[in-house]
Amino acid sequence: MEKRSVLIVDDDSNVTATIGECLESFNYNLQVASSGEEAINKIADPSIALVLLDINLPDISGFDVLATLKQKNSAVPIVIMTGFVSTDAAIEAMKKGAYEFITKPFDINKLIGIVNKVMKDSPYTKGLETFSRERKIEESDIIGKSPEMVEIAKVIGQVSATDASVLITGESGTGKELIAKSIYKNSLRNDKPFLSVNCAALPETLLESELFGHEKGSFTGAYARKLGKFEVCNGGTIMLDEIADMSPLTQSKVLRVLQEQEFERVGGNETIKVDVRIIAATNKSLVNLIKENKFRVDLFYRLKVVSLYIPPLRERREDIPQLIEHFIKRYSEETGKNIKGVSKEAMERLNDYVWPGNVRELENNVHSAVVMAKTDVLTPEHFPILSDQHEQMSIDLEQLEDDYTRMFAEVIIPNFNKIVAVSNGHVYHHLQSGFEKALFSAALKQSASNQVKASDLLGISRNTLRDRISKYGLY
Ligand SMILES: Nc1ncnc2c1ncn2[C@@H]1O[C@H](COP(=O)(O)OP(=O)(O)OP(=O)(O)O)[C@@H](O)[C@H]1O
Numbered sequence: 001m002e003k004r005s006v007l008i009v010d011d012d013s014n015v016t017a018t019i020g021e022c023l024e025s026f027n028y029n030l031q032v033a034s035s036g037e038e039a040i041n042k043i044a045d046p047s048i049a050l051v052l053l054d055i056n057l058p059d060i061s062g063f064d065v066l067a068t069l070k071q072k073n074s075a076v077p078i079v080i081m082t083g084f085v086s087t088d089a090a091i092e093a094m095k096k097g098a099y100e101f102i103t104k105p106f107d108i109n110k111l112i113g114i115v116n117k118v119m120k121d122s123p124y125t126k127g128l129e130t131f132s133r134e135r136k137i138e139e140s141d142i143i144g145k146s147p148e149m150v151e152i153a154k155v156i157g158q159v160s161a162t163d164a165s166v167l168i169t170g171e172s173g174t175g176k177e178l179i180a181k182s183i184y185k186n187s188l189r190n191d192k193p194f195l196s197v198n199c200a201a202l203p204e205t206l207l208e209s210e211l212f213g214h215e216k217g218s219f220t221g222a223y224a225r226k227l228g229k230f231e232v233c234n235g236g237t238i239m240l241d242e243i244a245d246m247s248p249l250t251q252s253k254v255l256r257v258l259q260e261q262e263f264e265r266v267g268g269n270e271t272i273k274v275d276v277r278i279i280a281a282t283n284k285s286l287v288n289l290i291k292e293n294k295f296r297v298d299l300f301y302r303l304k305v306v307s308l309y310i311p312p313l314r315e316r317r318e319d320i321p322q323l324i325e326h327f328i329k330r331y332s333e334e335t336g337k338n339i340k341g342v343s344k345e346a347m348e349r350l351n352d353y354v355w356p357g358n359v360r361e362l363e364n365n366v367h368s369a370v371v372m373a374k375t376d377v378l379t380p381e382h383f384p385i386l387s388d389q390h391e392q393m394s395i396d397l398e399q400l401e402d403d404y405t406r407m408f409a410e411v412i413i414p415n416f417n418k419i420v421a422v423s424n425g426h427v428y429h430h431l432q433s434g435f436e437k438a439l440f441s442a443a444l445k446q447s448a449s450n451q452v453k454a455s456d457l458l459g460i461s462r463n464t465l466r467d468r469i470s471k472y473g474l475y
């Protein structure tokens, strides 16, 4: 059998040489094309088992080359390489049928891993057909070049041709709704409706009627028949936002929609058939709710056919400057101002800030800075969050619970087996009294054993304090 080849398409001879060196120890033939046209001519060669394709070619755009190559030989996996990273490019590459999307300068080990994987199960035939269909590309507003955002963009591209349910998780303000809309915009259903329902905003009966509709007279105030979102959205995509807050009864009805594509309106007997794609989002841990029997595990699995976790902004700080620039541009245009950017000091401090409210918090702050600014460069004074006082406050109000959970988790989780072993079935009681003793001792020490001061400090009554002092013998 003829030796299999890897075709490298890149006009930069340094790149082709580096890849050539990397692949030298493997038993592959190397072929090089330095333009799109050359690549298109070469793809007919049946020995080619893998294409490494640069996006920036001298003659034709790499995306067009990708589409043509897929048309001529849809079975050959094509890895897109690019030095100009954007989420748009990653989405487009995956939609056009790319096998992988890697960024330059690339991680040699990653490249070798991809080559090995492809060459092992080549010819690559599985699952490509669905991805290679050409569709119109919608402009996407997702800003970010961090590896995390590029991965997310790749998944958006990959799920675009499917109807798979997607579960999006991430802290508040990380962009869950934006990502859901992007999945919709890039999907085959983008000519059908997209509706979002906030499951936390409505009490159970209203949410049910919102989702499934109701018949006239089904409850007080139901003066006429009302169609629910599932019915209105038939053929389209529905976003179930804050899904963790959905009641068990509603969960079972949604599960039925996912399994049987059917439901009845509240107070009605007629079974209604629908075809809707579901994208669910939450900032809570569904796994924890499942453990507490508050969320159905079967629904969980139905929802997370594909799951997407959006990391908090503080874990992908390299996206901060680009987001700032993006929102300055947007709000400058909106307010008719001509803000050029942020000063070096402001940028440094905005980079270091924790952003407990994630991108939404950043957007709001840039917005108000742009509105308030009298100069064309934004300085730290334009960002109240950068003042010490504010930082203190935002941590107190928004981060407190999470921070403490993390602090205790750091102690409890690694020692948990030990704690269980020595607590003789009284884990909760032992941890609780250990915590209280430590806390009350610290407060008494801080207030020099003045009980009034100590109870004020802790925000509890003097009686409670006295009770704990005698309970734990803390004199
Ligand atoms: N990567 C991003 N690029 C551009 N804008 C973003 C990005 N991420 C978030 N945003 C913007 O930040 C704001 C908050 O995003 P979004 O509403 O999608 O967050 P969320 O995760 O749904 O938050 P919540 O959990 O509070 O509902 C929106 O205005 C959105 O457009």
Ligand SMILES: [Mg+2]
Binding pocket: 176, 177, 241
């Ligand atoms: Mg949201």
